[in-house]
Amino acid sequence: MKFRAARTDQPSLALRAEHPWQSSDQNGSTIELLPSERTELLLLGELLTVKAHSAPIFMQGERAKHLYYLDEGVVQGRHTIRNGVRQSVALFWPGDFFGLPRDGCFFNSAEAVTNCTAYKFPIKDLEK
Numbered sequence: 001m002k003f004r005a006a007r008t009d010q011p012s013l014a015l016r017a018e019h020p021w022q023s024s025d026q027n028g029s030t031i032e033l034l035p036s037e038r039t040e041l042l043l044l045g046e047l048l049t050v051k052a053h054s055a056p057i058f059m060q061g062e063r064a065k066h067l068y069y070l071d072e073g074v075v076q077g078r079h080t081i082r083n084g085v086r087q088s089v090a091l092f093w094p095g096d097f098f099g100l101p102r103d104g105c106f107f108n109s110a111e112a113v114t115n116c117t118a119y120k121f122p123i124k125d126l127e128k
Helices: 035-044
Strands: 002-007 013-018 030-032 046-050 066-072 075-080 086-092 109-112 116-122
Touching: 035 116
Parallel strands: none
Antiparallel strands: 002 013, 013 030, 046 116, 066 116, 075 086, 075 109
């Protein structure tokens, strides 16, 4: 599932889950969150503003305590291999979640390519 968000006139985040291989015009391919679910999710999140090319949002190998949702801007996922070469492995666009942990740690680093606004959600609260 892929999650997307859209701004509304109200100060809330509209999210929907989407199957990645079906177009959204197919019946049943999106799941709208209920207003109570959106409110609960927003209460868990902390708004984060990151300047382009500043310190990484998180580093490869760091203990993953948060999951991130990109609201505005572009974030690049980078992975450093053993010989120190850094590889670009992903670009995250508005509406993307990023920072999914592997064995409790971030597998890649994340850096802002442009000025970004994101929400960070404590993983322990999302697991409830």
